[in-house]
Amino acid sequence: MRIRDWDRNLKVRLFGEAMMNITFWMFFPFLTIYFTEAFGKQMAGLLLIASQIFAVFANLMGGYCADRFGRKTMMVLSSFGQGLAFLIFAFASSPWLESAALGFVCFTLASVFGSFYWPASQAMVADVVPEKDRSHVFAIFYTSINIAVVIGPILGSIFYVHYRFELLLASAIICMVLGLMLARMTRETAPQNHEAKMVTKGQPKAWYHALTDQFKDYKVIAQDRTFLLFILAGVLVGQTFMQLDLLIPVYIKDSMETASLLNFTLTGEQIFGVILSENGLLVALFTVVVTKWMTKYKERNVFILSSLIYAVSIFIFGQTASVYMFIISMAIFTFAELMTVGIQQNFISKLAPENMRGQYFAAASLRFTLAKTVAPVSITFSLWAGYEITFMGLALLAALSAVMYFVMFQQIDKQNSAKQPIPVNTEA
Template identity: 65%
Template sequence: MRIRDWDANLKVRLFAEALVNITYWMFFPFLSIYFAEEFGKNKAGLLLVFSQIFSVLANLMGGYFADRFGRKRMMVLASFGQGLSFLCFAFASSPWLQSPWLGFVAFTAAGVFGSFYWPASQAMVADVVKEKDRSDVFAIFYTSINIAVVVGPILGSIFYVHYRFQLLLFAGAVCILVALILTKWTRETVPSQTSGSLTREGKWYYFLRNQIRDYALIVKDKTFLLFIIAGVLAGQTFMQLDLLIPVYIKDFVKDQSLVAFGDLSFLIKGEQAFGIVLAENGFLVALLTVFVTRWMSKYYERNVFALSSVVYAISIVMFSQTHWIWGLIFAMAIFTFAELMGAGLQQGFVSKLAPEHMRGQYFAAASLRFTISRTIAPLAIPMTVWVGYGWTFFILCLLALASAGLYWIMFYVFEKDQKRKRLEQPRQA
């Protein structure tokens, strides 16, 4: 489906969200460094865990609010709320006030509003795009995000260190501008019967209770439960991209020459080195996702999932053994390859596990891999104080290898269950 054939809502959103994403990625990857410096690594890690709990709860409620109050209304409210949060964060890092606690509260609020925005934005795509074209539309939005991951950190590595106040001020202004754009140039798409039924019958705590009940299905399906646990263990590795890795690079990468021509050299510091490494990750994901997914689809999922976790473990060890910028760039290439190996196949595997009448619930529960991982992963930052960087990276390596082992066990259970179902079919016939 070509962009020119898109609904006007989506065209406006593609432009507006690209602007927000680029601005967001100009400073977001460096915030773990900021909080570690201001609070210390122990407290920073625990606070980031705490902030994620609020985002998890907000994400849980976001779908209900999008259905009851409308997609457009929630997206406008969330964008405006994010804008005010970033302005508050800017004030907390301004020439007039330096308050990391206020900055943390503002950062948490921005995360909550972002969690309200996401379900409404996804639901709007489903409202206005035919089912056969949705994957193409989602892919273009995904590509847009990864372009922002390339451009944002490069710009951030230039501006963040010396112009954090101005950068956060700009981010707040952009979000408020996007809220105004969405207000003027988009329309509401929520089906009237959905909103009406929720208004008459649904209360927010009913929805929350139903969501918790739906997630309870993971304990009834052994294969799916192992899939979730293995995903959470692997997630402790790849979630460090925005947490441990920037702090590690900041601590150990001092002035280095990225390239040199005679007496002329380009020197970089820790924040700039991380910006380059993160941009590399976004560039490779945007460039190679389709190619690697097609390549991996030729192999049995068990081997791909397990090998992906092993490659994550290798990349983490590589990160821990180098302070050289080109060594970090090579380690990130291996890390990104591990990310791409399972990115496309895991969603397909979830659909294979899910009974047709429960497919939506299975996909919702499968997102727990990322939700739980994102909540636990910040503990790696205080671990560097408790046991040191070396042991922290070693523990992450062991978790990734444990994930590989669980994937292998999961497929043993899955194959056994499939064999049992095939044997039962002739009897039922």
């Protein structure tokens, strides 16, 4: 499906979100350093964890609101909310005012509004794209984000130190422009839902009914055994790719002080920078190609094989101290990542009932949130067991996730054979 054949909603989003993401990644990687210097490492760590917890709840609430009040509505409100948060953050880091505390509050608010935006944006793709093309469209959006991840920090390293106020101000303006574009140039795509009007027999519903309705809907999701297996498998395999900015850089730094690469002498930190750039570059170049390739195979085989390849790559990382082997391991690691980029989003869209897509996408993000919460344990574990055993344990968890995926698809087959089909096709 060519971009020129896309629904207008998606064309507007692709352009606007690309600009917003590039600007965002020009300062986001440096905020941890900013807050650490302002509050100290321990306090900054606690504050960032608290910020993430708020974002988790906002994500779940965002999924509910996307289904009840509409995708466009939530995306427009979220864009303006982020823009306002960044605008205040800019003035909290300006020549007239320097307040790290106010900046952190604004950063948290921006994260919350971003969490409101994400489920609606994913559900909108599922609303307007035919099932056979969804993986491809999700892959293009993923590629756009990763191009921003590659370009943004490079530009940020040049401009952030001396132009933080200007970067934050630019981000605020771009968010608000995106909000205007979404408001004027897109249409609502959510299925008609009378509950969204918040009325019952012509009478307004009490405010607390929204909360009780949300708990009822997420209870339905929690009872979906197939979906729960999907989340559990995602948490297990997530212990590997979450190490990209946790255990892997620490291990590389500890395993070699310097190394030679193409006649250049690099420090451990620089070697990690090389393989991180390798990951971003490969993702930007090959996401669409690999996704198109993977759609030819059964989803069962793609999910299981991706987990096993993750296991192989993380195992190799722990068995070597060679810069060239690190590069090879990262190439294998990235291939495992690309195998499921578009496939897993399309899988969620097929698994979810049409009127609950936003909530399913929000709940599905828990596999990343929970994985990110547990992942730092690997660093502590490595102090006790050593790097080699830790990496072997991570490989074992990835292999176990493959088993979980196998059980999940067995569950799907049983439901289909019992003539209780769910909207998931296990064929290519």
